Amino acid sequence: MKAIVITHYGKADVLQQREYPTPKVSVDQVLIEVRAAGLNRSDVFQREGNYPAPAGVPAEILGLEVSGTIVEVGPDVKEFNVGDRVCALLAGGGYSEFVAVGEGQCLPIPTGLNFAEAASLPETVYTVWSNVFQRGSLKPGETLLVHGGSSGIGITAIQVAKALGSPVVVTVGSDEKGQNCIELGADFYINYKKQNFELELQEQGVDVILDMVGGEYLSKNVNILKPEGRLVHINAVDGNNVDLDIWKVMIKRLTISGSTLRSxxxxxxxxxxxxxxxxxxxLIESGKFVPVIFKTFPFSEAAEAHKLLEKNTHTGKIILVR
Structure with a gap:
C-alpha cells in the first residue's frame, strides 16, 4: 500500500509518500480502506520527534482518525461486515491506504456525512466526551469555558455542550475565529490577544474548563472557577511546570485533572x-452538531496540509482525502 511516511524528524517536508506493507488484521480487528484522515496537532509533535507512538504502532506513519470502507474482518468481529462505511479512532497509522483497528474503536458513519466529514470526528468527539462530560461532569445549565475554541476540539465542544444544554465561552486568537465560534453556538468569545480572560470572567465565573494551554493559564483558571468547579487539561502547549495555590483549590473545592486519549x-x-x-x-444525525471542514488535501500533499495546520489560521478540521 501507499503511506505517508516520516522520513526523518523535522519540518513538514519530511513527510513523503512511500510503499509500505499492508497491515494484517488480528481476530478482533477490521481492515479499513482509508478514504480520509483527519489532521491533529499531535501529528505535528510526532513528526518533530516530540510525541512518540505507543508500542506496536508504526512510528513513521501519522494519523489518529480515519474514515473508509471495511474490506476485511477478523473471525471474532461481531458488529461490522465487509462493505460497511466506518470512521475509527487510531493510535497511529492513518495516513495510509489501509489500516487495521479493533472493531471497538470503529463507529458507523452518521447518516448524511461524507468520508471527509466522518474522518473529522473520532479524535475530537472522543476527546470531548471523555474530558468534558465524563471527567469534567458538565451538566445542563453549567457554563463551559474552552480554551482554543476554533480548534477541532473546540468546535466539537461548543456544539455538543450547547446541544446538551450548557452555555459556552471560548478563548480565541482573532475576532474572525471568535465570530466563527459564535456561529457554531458559543455564547461569546474572548480574544486573548486583546483581552484578559480572567478579568472578563471573574464576576460570572465558569463551572468547567477544558484547557489545552497550561502554563500561566492555570492560576487564572483556578481564579475564575466557581465553587465545585472542574478544570480538565488535555495539553500544555505553554508549559507543564506551573505554580498552584492549593489553598484556593481547597476553599473552592475544585477538581483539577487531565488525561491523554492515545495511550x-x-x-x-x-x-x-x-x-x-x-x-x-x-446529535449529528439530527443536525445539532455539524462537522466543520476548513480544507481538504490529497494524501500526496500531506506536507502542505501540515504547513497550513501550523499556521494556526483555521477554524475546524484539515483533512486528507483520496
Whole structure:
C-alpha cells in the first residue's frame, strides 16, 4: 500500500509518500480502506520527534482518525461486515491506504456525512466526551469555558455542550475565529490577544474548563472557577511546570485533572465508543452538531496540509482525502 511516511524528524517536508506493507488484521480487528484522515496537532509533535507512538504502532506513519470502507474482518468481529462505511479512532497509522483497528474503536458513519466529514470526528468527539462530560461532569445549565475554541476540539465542544444544554465561552486568537465560534453556538468569545480572560470572567465565573494551554493559564483558571468547579487539561502547549495555590483549590473545592486519549487501553476506548454512539451520534444525525471542514488535501500533499495546520489560521478540521 501507499503511506505517508516520516522520513526523518523535522519540518513538514519530511513527510513523503512511500510503499509500505499492508497491515494484517488480528481476530478482533477490521481492515479499513482509508478514504480520509483527519489532521491533529499531535501529528505535528510526532513528526518533530516530540510525541512518540505507543508500542506496536508504526512510528513513521501519522494519523489518529480515519474514515473508509471495511474490506476485511477478523473471525471474532461481531458488529461490522465487509462493505460497511466506518470512521475509527487510531493510535497511529492513518495516513495510509489501509489500516487495521479493533472493531471497538470503529463507529458507523452518521447518516448524511461524507468520508471527509466522518474522518473529522473520532479524535475530537472522543476527546470531548471523555474530558468534558465524563471527567469534567458538565451538566445542563453549567457554563463551559474552552480554551482554543476554533480548534477541532473546540468546535466539537461548543456544539455538543450547547446541544446538551450548557452555555459556552471560548478563548480565541482573532475576532474572525471568535465570530466563527459564535456561529457554531458559543455564547461569546474572548480574544486573548486583546483581552484578559480572567478579568472578563471573574464576576460570572465558569463551572468547567477544558484547557489545552497550561502554563500561566492555570492560576487564572483556578481564579475564575466557581465553587465545585472542574478544570480538565488535555495539553500544555505553554508549559507543564506551573505554580498552584492549593489553598484556593481547597476553599473552592475544585477538581483539577487531565488525561491523554492515545495511550488508553482498548477496553476504555471500546466503552467510550459506546457512549459516543449513544449520546453524540444522534446529535449529528439530527443536525445539532455539524462537522466543520476548513480544507481538504490529497494524501500526496500531506506536507502542505501540515504547513497550513501550523499556521494556526483555521477554524475546524484539515483533512486528507483520496
Amino acid at each position: 488508553r487501553d482498548y477496553d476504555f476506548k471500546t466503552k467510550l465508543s459506546e457512549e459516543v454512539r449513544k449520546y453524540v451520534w444522534p
